[in-house]
Amino acid sequence: MAAPSQELLRSNPLPADTIQLSVTRYDPAQDAAPRQQTYEIPYRDDMVVLDALNWIKTHMDGSVSYRWSCRMGICGSCGMNVNGTPRLGCSVFLRDYLPGPVLVEPLPNFPVIRDLVIDMTSFMEKLSSVKPWVISNGQEPALAAGEHRQTPAQVEQYRQFSMCINCMLCYAACPVIAIEPHFVGPAAIALARRYDLDSRDHAGQDRLRTVTGSDAIWDCSFIGECSAVCPKGVDPAKAIQQTKFESTLGMLLPWGGVSK
């Protein structure tokens, strides 16, 4: 392509500020291995990485593939590695990576389906495996009898662990998952903990066994990478530590386990 004339450049100036993104591209039908593709886009200082990807997809290259929806940090779709750290694309600002380029890659520790889209099948199975629902003691009041009483203090017991958005950043950051993919993992353990600590739940050892059954939980060295990357302050490392404690108590005392 011939270089544009000086006159054309003056009448159509390039955007005053631009930034480069280097995005992982991978289509299993065409690519032997993932590769990086660089895009230069107009920059605003209130743009998040997701805005940049959307700009690319709308105006430059419709084939760039990623998941997103709410763009407000609550649907958990847009987990990706940004400059080597698992982040939500909608919650990380380009201005924190000036002058760029910003390296955007799929979350590690997951198989890649396409570009930034990872395979979350195993994650969904792990979530289900901890029985994340209220297990009653068979004395459930009828609907007409109204609600269980649960004081604000009782809600506070489990509230933090109920804030998980299933974004999987903790799995991407977890050094145990990296070497032991079958480890049930931080979010699932936090979710199990969320129900174990709920005054309406009576699972007892039933659910605890689902997370302590594999040896992997004992491999967790409490490095706390999961809690460090959690965008919602869930602190799965705390849930894992509490679970280890409950489980040990359960082994030592026949009536032990799950204190609320």
Added chain:
Amino acid sequence: MGGGLAGIRAAIAAAETDPKLRVAMVSKVYPMRSHTVSAEGGCAAVLREPDSFDGHAFDTIKGSDYLADQDVVEVFVREAPLEVIQMEHWGCPWSREPDGRISVRPFGGMTTWRTCFAADKSGFHMLHTVFQTSLQFANIERLDEFFVTSLITEDGRCEGVIGFDMRSGEVRSLAARAVILATGGNGRIYAFTTNGAICTGDGMALAYRAGVPLKDMEFVQFHPTGMPSTGILITEAVRGEGGYLTNAEGERFLERYVPNKMELGPRDIISRAMVTEFEAGRGLKGEYGDYMNLDVRHLGSEVINRKLPFMRELMGEYMGIDIVTDPMPVRPVEHYMMGGIDTDASGRTPMPGLYAAGECANAGINGANRLGSNSLPECLVFGAAAGRAAVHDARGVKAPGSNPIAGLVKDETRRIEADFLGRSSGTERVGEIREDLQKMMDAQVGVFRTGDGLKTAVKELAELRDRFARLKLDDHSRTFNTELVTALELENMLDGAETIIESALARQESRGSHARRDFPDRNDEKYLAHTLAYHTRGAKPRLEYRPVRITQWQPQARSY
């Protein structure tokens, strides 16, 4: 179809009603990504004295500007408390009173405190609660990231869906004795919206093209308080908890519009009041246009942290504002579709075998303006009703045969190939047509409408359709082709937009959220009726009207 609050509630109801049935829960995303997750303020239900069913019903009907079907509202308000309690039994982390009962908060247009909440992430907690609960049902099979492209109909009956698995690109059919649509709204046809990217009205468009009417599509709710840059929702609970709305002069301007309710007026009236103030030059000026201040500084950090922590997080993250010390900038933003697929109180559409619930449906409770915190109970009540009705009606219905369906799958595969993946002659970018549609809807079909603006919208929509016919995709892959999905969603958005524009043009009155500058008054003589938009081949929709059903509340002037 759909894995949000209404869809999962329907799936559980169907699975519980007949544990021997196979229930497929099909969604273009994983269920916990559904837009229910962004609902914040709460879920209305009559839980205890001195509240009453009549109170909730009347508030809803007055809020609807008398376009609600009153018999359906009466069913809705009676069922809502049972559904809230059911959610509680399933583990929803409702905020609580010191004695352990579920807390309630005031909300716009409600005359008493009846909105249950889980801090300011009510939708998030409700969605995760029903999703996690659904995992224990062995007879619910999930098809995640499956994009439905058409309904299978035979002799006027719905017999399943056709779509493709996004991961493999493979087109396949799901034969079914009943199909429930719970696919949400289409707020993404607007540029400035609280809605997530997935809210493209797919189910509405599928039903519409299959011959089922879309009802009251001209009624689009603009929420008064969106974040000026992104449109992120700032919950009405901010005002419920005592927040003030002030203009550039520091004045609580709602005194001039809803003096008896002030910040707790209904959304349509407050959004109009804000735009009217902007036009009078009393808005604050910002990078993204005029805005108002939403002020909670007087509530103090303890109340803010306990009841509005997500608002503090969002404003801090995206605007760099601490709401404890600074007011929040807000402006009206597209939020919710009152209009939707025509259903009765059980979620039945006029097409046998087809049901709908949640925002994609219109059972008749919201009329011309939905009250805040009525949409979450709507998803629960009508989701459950549709699930039960579908099971009830499916008994004795023969399972669809596979022969004609195999042919339909081939046809659909060819259509996707010919119109999208394989086409090399086009010039138009899908994302750019979508952006122009969104800008046009913002400009011509907003808080206030005019006949001239709507006629401009008709013309511009036709141009957008022409451009859509000249589409060219960059992405020809079969593997997770999000550009193909976006193109099919855009087709659905164009259909949805057309029903809104045509229904709005035909309704020559102002009622609820539909404010015509050229017809500023409500006209009960002519328009105390639902608009029904029917798809026609290659022409604009055919409109019919159906009288509103009134039980005990005669229409009155609506003032607050």
